[in-house]
Amino acid sequence: MAGITAWLTISLCCSLTVADLVGIPTVPFVTSAAGHYDFHQTQSIVVDPRYGNATDTNGWTLIPPTLNDFARTFQEDLTHITGRSCGLGHWHETKALSIILTLDNCSDFVDAAGRWTSEAYRLDITENNITVTGASPLGVWWGTRTLLQQAVLQNGSISTGSGVDSPGWNTRGVFLDAGRHYYPPSFLVEMCNWTSFWKQNTFHLHLSDNLYNNVDIYSLERQLELYARFRLLSDDPAVAGLNKYANESYTLQDFDHIQSACAARGVTVIPEIEAPGHALVISQWKPELALEGQIDLLNISNPDTIPQMETIWKTFLPWFQSKVVHIGADEYVDSQLSKNALAVVYNTFVNAMNDFIRSVSGKSVRIWGTFPPQANYTNNISKDVTIQHWEFFEDNPVFDYINNQYSVINSDDHFYLVQKYSGSYAQQLNKTLIFHGNPLGGAFAPNIFDPNNATNNPPRDSPYVPGHIAAQWNDYGYNTSTYLEAYDAWRNGLPALADKQWGGKLKEEQYDAIFEKLQAAAPGQNLDRTIPSKSSTILKYDLTKDCDNGIVQDLSGNNYNGHTNCTTTAKSSLLFDGTCTLTTPLTSKGKNYTLSFSLNPSVYNVPLFTGPDSQLRLGNGTSTQVMMISAGNAFALNYTLPLNSWSQATLIGRGNQTFFSVDGGKEMEFTTKLGVNGEFFIWANMAMTAPLQTIGGGGFEGEMREVVLVDHA
Numbered sequence: 077m078a079g080i081t082a083w084l085t086i087s088l089c090c091s092l093t094v095a096d097l098v099g100i101p102t103v104p105f106v107t108s109a110a111g112h113y114d115f116h117q118t119q120s121i122v123v124d125p126r127y128g129n130a131t132d133t134n135g136w137t138l139i140p141p142t143l144n145d146f147a148r149t150f151q152e153d154l155t156h157i158t159g160r161s162c163g164l165g166h167w168h169e170t171k172a173l174s175i176i177l178t179l180d181n182c183s184d185f186v187d188a189a190g191r192w193t194s195e196a197y198r199l200d201i202t203e204n205n206i207t208v209t210g211a212s213p214l215g216v217w218w219g220t221r222t223l224l225q226q227a228v229l230q231n232g233s234i235s236t237g238s239g240v241d242s243p244g245w246n247t248r249g250v251f252l253d254a255g256r257h258y259y260p261p262s263f264l265v266e267m268c269n270w271t272s273f274w275k276q277n278t279f280h281l282h283l284s285d286n287l288y289n290n291v292d293i294y295s296l297e298r299q300l301e302l303y304a305r306f307r308l309l310s311d312d313p314a315v316a317g318l319n320k321y322a323n324e325s326y327t328l329q330d331f332d333h334i335q336s337a338c339a340a341r342g343v344t345v346i347p348e349i350e351a352p353g354h355a356l357v358i359s360q361w362k363p364e365l366a367l368e369g370q371i372d373l374l375n376i377s378n379p380d381t382i383p384q385m386e387t388i389w390k391t392f393l394p395w396f397q398s399k400v401v402h403i404g405a406d407e408y409v410d411s412q413l414s415k416n417a418l419a420v421v422y423n424t425f426v427n428a429m430n431d432f433i434r435s436v437s438g439k440s441v442r443i444w445g446t447f448p449p450q451a452n453y454t455n456n457i458s459k460d461v462t463i464q465h466w467e468f469f470e471d472n473p474v475f476d477y478i479n480n481q482y483s484v485i486n487s488d489d490h491f492y493l494v495q496k497y498s499g500s501y502a503q504q505l506n507k508t509l510i511f512h513g514n515p516l517g518g519a520f521a522p523n524i525f526d527p528n529n530a531t532n533n534p535p536r537d538s539p540y541v542p543g544h545i546a547a548q549w550n551d552y553g554y555n556t557s558t559y560l561e562a563y564d565a566w567r568n569g570l571p572a573l574a575d576k577q578w579g580g581k582l583k584e585e586q587y588d589a590i591f592e593k594l595q596a597a598a599p600g601q602n603l604d605r606t607i608p609s610k611s612s613t614i615l616k617y618d619l620t621k622d623c624d625n626g627i628v629q630d631l632s633g634n635n636y637n638g639h640t641n642c643t644t645t646a647k648s649s650l651l652f653d654g655t656c657t658l659t660t661p662l663t664s665k666g667k668n669y670t671l672s673f674s675l676n677p678s679v680y681n682v683p684l685f686t687g688p689d690s691q692l693r694l695g696n697g698t699s700t701q702v703m704m705i706s707a708g709n710a711f712a713l714n715y716t717l718p719l720n721s722w723s724q725a726t727l728i729g730r731g732n733q734t735f736f737s738v739d740g741g742k743e744m745e746f747t748t749k750l751g752v753n754g755e756f757f758i759w760a761n762m763a764m765t766a767p768l769q770t771i772g773g774g775g776f777e778g779e780m781r782e783v784v785l786v787d788h789a
């Protein structure tokens with residue numbers, strides 16, 4: 077492996093060599109002699125019984141897993157990655173070839189500012205055993221990520237030696253705009269599983285927002301109808317009517333599941349409810365709270381506004397299993413009112429909400445950087461509110477905040493992504509900036525707010541920078557993308573950024589050498605929607621011959637046999653009668669793929685192929701066009717398949733586009749039409765998976781044969 081041989085090597089003496097483990101992030105390490113621990117020989121994972129029930133009380137979550145809990149998840153992951161299945165052993169019977177998980181302290185368990193951190197761990201690796209010593213169970217958990225990564229990169233083993241690894245910052249992760257675009261709980265959990273493999277600990281979830289940054293161009297009637305969402309759904313009468321869209325919401329049960337599943341892998345969900353700007357959903361609920369003329373802003377001078385926001389928070393604070401919550405407080409700007417007038421009421425709002433949330437829940441509060449403190453203001457924002465900086469036109473993190481003893485999380489917009497299109501922002505993370513973003517030379521780090529001007533950056537050891545959160549926004553709404561495209565946008569760059577958020581030393585060429593290998597092995601997720609296959613043909617159903625007791629043989633060699641209760645016709649095809657189906661053991665195939673089939677349909681408005689992430693249909697009731705459905709939206713071709721004649725069809729997923737072609741004709745692309753602030757439209761590509769779980773059903777009548785899925789396009 078090129079990345080491994082490229083160790084940064086400094087000889088200390090004949091048998092000890094400083095050789096950081098190349099991984100994502102890198103791990104400080106000193107190798108001893110030339111030995112390896114072989115994971116395939118592991119006899120047991122042993123938890124120090126003194127700490128089995130210990131939890132990390134210093135992290136962001138209120139539901140920290142115990143060391144035993146983390147050990148069980150590690151055990152599953154080790155099996156997934158090495159194929160080695162071993163039990164959790166007993167301490168007093170610790171055999172050779174064990175992985176020992178324990179806690180202790182070590183003078184090097186410190187962050188970039190030199191403070192003790194519960195997320196640090198020490199690795200001691202001999203040929204006989206491995207000991208992971210965490211500052212807390214969370215530290216042990218990150219240590220197990222290192223073991224798994226090295227098992228992938230070092231062919232099932234890890235070099236002997238030892239190392240102490242501590243994150244430089246305690247806030248490392250992502251922000252996802254789930255206000256303007258819904259994401260189901262299963263997707264959010266899978267994302268936590270993924271980010272956790274890169275040692276990120278934060279998933280900031282934006283739970284309310286609206287489309288259009290310029291609602292004031294519309295009439296009041298129209299403003300009251302614009303897309304605005306509040307994603308939490310409670311039956312508490314205090315918030316009745318706030319959320320009118322039950323099917324794209326999180327109930328308490330959903331939110332509990334998301335939070336506990338993320339916490340199980342060391343990731344804390346930080347919820348955000350946005351006000352007093354981006355608050356159209358609240359004005360639609362209580363129009364009397366809106367600022368006249370621009371109703372996505374709340375009128376803080378209305379004496380009912382703060383109490384209503386307190387009511388919302390009072391309802392949902394008990395749902396939140398984090399020590400900190402985010403109250404938004406972003407972009408409170410109005411063309412009619414002066415900045416100063418707005419700042420005064422804004423500060424009143426933030427301080428009131430901060431006092432309220434602290435007093436009823438003990439939680440602390442984050443806001444987006446908006447109105448920095450000024451010497452002549454009487455109500456500057458309390459210094460115990462953490463500022464999340466995003467743009468220099470809002471604030472200067474050092475001069476406005478850090479020099480006045482405020483803590484500032486770095487979410488500067490040079491790492492902002494906006495789905496599919498933006499006049500200002502990228503759709504992919506800038507890898508050059510990640511590896512070379514320090515204006516003084518070297519890589520980006522959480523203290524780099526400004527990649528061009530070092531004067532705007534605090535020192536690396538500043539105690540006022542909790543860390544970095546990379547944001548992904550959905551400015552153009554619900555139909556811009558599938559759920560998985562949120563992952564696609566981060567896939568290639570986020571792990572590299574995670575190395576920098578931790579304080580790792582990965583070089584760009586090392587990243588390029590190891591990323592795909594680690595990505596393919598990352599446990600608890602299959603966001604690429606890959607399907608193991610012996611050859612490039614993944615699935616092949618002939619359907620021309622009688623099937624045996626409803627079993628449809630897969631001729632690809634992969635044995636992905638299907639089940640059907642449809643019948644084979646005399647014309648050598650499978651006959652779909654409207655109710656019968658052909659089900660496969662597969663769900664979805666991500667890019668790249670070609671799914672081909674011969675089809676003779678006799679009705680419209682029916683599904684052809686259905687999977688958990690997408691569906692291919694012949695019409696939807698109002699249109700007979702061929703269309704894909706994903707994330708609840710229809711993406712139609714300007715094309716209708718003929719009825720009662722055979723067509724040879726192909727669905728193609730190539731890169732970030734999806735195509736359909738018939739009888740070898742021109743490839744037609746499924747696209748989406750984005751409305752940009754109600755001003756103009758943009759057509760954008762859609763990356764949709766091949767739907768594979770069910771063929772037919774739902775009223776589909778017609779014949780089919782020769783269903784073939786290959787892994788290229």
Ligand SMILES: *[C@@H]1O[C@H](CO)[C@@H](O)[C@H](O)[C@H]1NC(C)=O
Pocket residue numbers: 125126128129
């Ligand atoms: C840990 O917790 C489990 C379950 O609550 C309990 O059975 C066990 O006795 C505890 N172990 C220790 C060492 O406290």
Ligand SMILES: *[C@@H]1O[C@H](CO)[C@@H](O)[C@H](O)[C@H]1NC(C)=O
Pocket residue numbers: 179180181192211
């Ligand atoms: C390590 O030190 C920290 C900070 O002093 C303390 O909170 C923690 O309990 C110690 N952990 C162990 C395992 O001794």
Ligand SMILES: *[C@@H]1O[C@H](CO)[C@@H](O)[C@H](O)[C@H]1NC(C)=O
Pocket residue numbers: 170171176202204205206
């Ligand atoms: C781990 O292996 C080392 C070296 O063989 C040995 O000294 C140590 O006692 C072992 N630790 C445990 C807990 O078995």
Ligand SMILES: *[C@@H]1O[C@H](CO)[C@@H](O)[C@H](O)[C@H]1NC(C)=O
Pocket residue numbers: 416450452453
């Ligand atoms: C505070 O001082 C600045 C700079 O002199 C001035 O522009 C602003 O109007 C003052 N703000 C208030 C609330 O008085």
Ligand SMILES: *[C@@H]1O[C@H](CO)[C@@H](O)[C@H](O)[C@H]1NC(C)=O
Pocket residue numbers: 496497503504731732761
């Ligand atoms: C789609 O892929 C092309 C080619 O790789 C790339 O140029 C383009 O930026 C991508 N579009 C999006 C929205 O990611």
Ligand SMILES: *[C@@H]1O[C@H](CO)[C@@H](O)[C@H](O)[C@H]1NC(C)=O
Pocket residue numbers: 502506507508509527
């Ligand atoms: C990425 O960042 C580098 C360094 O700041 C810059 O030169 C380059 O233009 C950026 N690339 C894109 C596509 O924005």
Ligand SMILES: *[C@@H]1O[C@H](CO)[C@@H](O)[C@H](O)[C@H]1NC(C)=O
Pocket residue numbers: 472529530531532
């Ligand atoms: C760099 O930042 C400092 C402090 O904000 C500012 O005074 C200076 O003008 C900036 N330099 C450049 C070249 O923009």
Ligand SMILES: *[C@@H]1O[C@H](CO)[C@@H](O)[C@H](O)[C@H]1NC(C)=O
Pocket residue numbers: 149265266269337340341599600601602
């Ligand atoms: C995510 O991880 C949890 C805990 O290991 C696991 O139960 C769940 O199945 C994983 N999710 C996926 C999609 O694999």
Ligand SMILES: *[C@@H]1O[C@H](CO)[C@@H](O)[C@H](O)[C@H]1NC(C)=O
Pocket residue numbers: 641642653655656657
């Ligand atoms: C096939 O199975 C489906 C689902 O179990 C059922 O709804 C349907 O009636 C069955 N159709 C036939 C023709 O057996």
Ligand SMILES: *[C@@H]1O[C@H](CO)[C@@H](O)[C@H](O)[C@H]1NC(C)=O
Pocket residue numbers: 696697698699701703710711712
């Ligand atoms: C059916 O699809 C068409 C074409 O995309 C779309 O305009 C229409 O809104 C859809 N109707 C329903 C009920 O989803």
Ligand SMILES: *[C@@H]1O[C@H](CO)[C@@H](O)[C@H](O)[C@H]1NC(C)=O
Pocket residue numbers: 714
């Ligand atoms: C759809 O296709 C028809 C026939 O090919 C063509 O006349 C029409 O202009 C197309 N419509 C759009 C919106 O592209």
Ligand SMILES: *[C@@H]1O[C@H](CO)[C@@H](O)[C@H](O)[C@H]1NC(C)=O
Pocket residue numbers: 667668730731789
């Ligand atoms: C998919 O196809 C595109 C276009 O041919 C290519 O650039 C890309 O590397 C392929 N991706 C995979 C995962 O094979």
